[in-house]
Amino acid sequence: MTTFEAARLVAARELHVKLRDKAFLFSTAFLLVIIIASIVVPSMLDGGPTKVAVVGDTVTAQLTAAGLEVQTVPDVATAEQLVRDDEVEAAVLPGPEVVALEDPPGDVVDALSAAPPVRLLEPAELDPFLLTIVPVGLAMLFFLTSFTYGLQISQSVVEEKQTRIVEILVASVPVRALLAGKVAAMTLLAFGQIALLGVVAFVGMTVTDVDTSVVSAIGPTIGWFLVFFVFGFVMLATLWAGAGALAARQEDLGSTSVPMQMVVLIPFFAVIFLQDNAAAQKVLSYIPFSSPIAMPIRLFKDEAAAWEPLVALAIVAATAVVLLAAGARVYQGSLMRTNGKTSFATAWSSAK
Structure with missing residues (x-):
């Protein structure tokens, strides 16, 4: 051997x-x-994009750009009812005013907030x-x-x-x-x-x-x-x-x-x-x-x-x-x- x-x-x-x-x-x-x-x-816990009811279409583009799922409704009462039925996580009313059931919807508020432009000199990939x-x-x-x-x-x-x-x-x-x-x-x-x-x-x-x-x-x-x-x-x-x-x-x-x-x-x-x-x-x-x-x-x-x-x-x-x-x-x-x-x-x- x-x-x-x-x-x-x-x-x-x-x-x-x-x-x-x-x-x-x-x-x-x-x-x-x-x-x-x-x-x-x-991935399982993510549950997909946040659903938001919107009265009118003035902020629809902002919410969609932030990755939120937008549902347009005809009036305030319908929007509030969708929130109460837990079919959407928040509603954006004219004003604008954000309505939620229990906790403030941070992602919706951030999408509607006006932030200053940021320019990174050496952005991380x-x-x-x-x-x-x-x-x-x-x-x-x-x-x-x-x-x-x-x-x-x-x-x-x-x-x-x-x-x-x-x-x-x-x-x-x-x-x-x-x-x-x-x-x-x-x-x-x-x-x-x-x-x-x-x-x-x-x-x-x-x-x-x-x-x-x-x-x-x-x-x-x-x-x-x-x-x-x-x-x-x-x-x-x-x-x-x-x-x-x-x-x-x-x-x-x-x-x-x-x-x-x-x-x-x-x-x-x-x-x-x-x-x-x-x-x-x-x-x-x-x-x-x-x-x-x-x-x-x-x-x-x-x-x-x-x-x-x-x-x-x-x-x-x-x-x-x-x-x-x-x-x-x-x-x-x-x-x-x-x-x-x-x-x-x-x-x-x-x-x-």
Whole structure:
């Protein structure tokens, strides 16, 4: 059996076990429900345009331009009766005078109010709320996925060491094949889950009444995010496996995985807290550990040139190659040491 065949066999085993895990299936379904609900529920609650009864036609154009549904009636009594019967939310009488049943209709009043003209020197193409929530969502998605799946890789390695199963596995397949299979399986699972969520979100926005400008902006952002996610996750996955191999028991994992936790946490908080600082975001988009978050955010805000994501991706890929070699060496040098926690120096020097 070649190393590639052995790695494929290990990956198939890991995928089979994970896809039968009820916790994994439940978490995926739960995330899908949240995304679908966040898109569909606002559309359902919107209920369409506000209905307004109007006596005469002097303000009809203003109300229609504001997106309100106008119903012209012949007299005041008819308009008031429609309000009482809850067939319209408000009525505009001559004067003009606005009549409502219980609460003042703010959208109707705003449509009739005279506001001064506003000229924006640098108008934002997207809603300010989206410019805040989308970057936070992308950062949270990468952080939670890389942290959760990375920790699962470490726990799987420790479990195999603690139960001595690793001795049987190493007798059957090379150590590098065992590592490659684990990393490949977890990368496929993580990417599959993220891609599924991204496709569902994009399709949901397309079929609902979400502004087309929002859809056209988020679509390419999701695409770039998926590409950066794959390279970023592979860059970290082998290091998570190495952190697991340094531990001999699950209790040791808390200390051996601290460096990896910091590698994931620090870039996440840096991108979140500095998302309004364009200069800092530009720097973070070229640092390999924060680039998978910062660069898609800059692309969404239209702050990056067309060549920048390609350069950043090349840096992440080159870093992934280096860290794959380093993580594999630590993994190989500590995997068979089951008597106690292994130090990084010992694992590095013991690798062949």
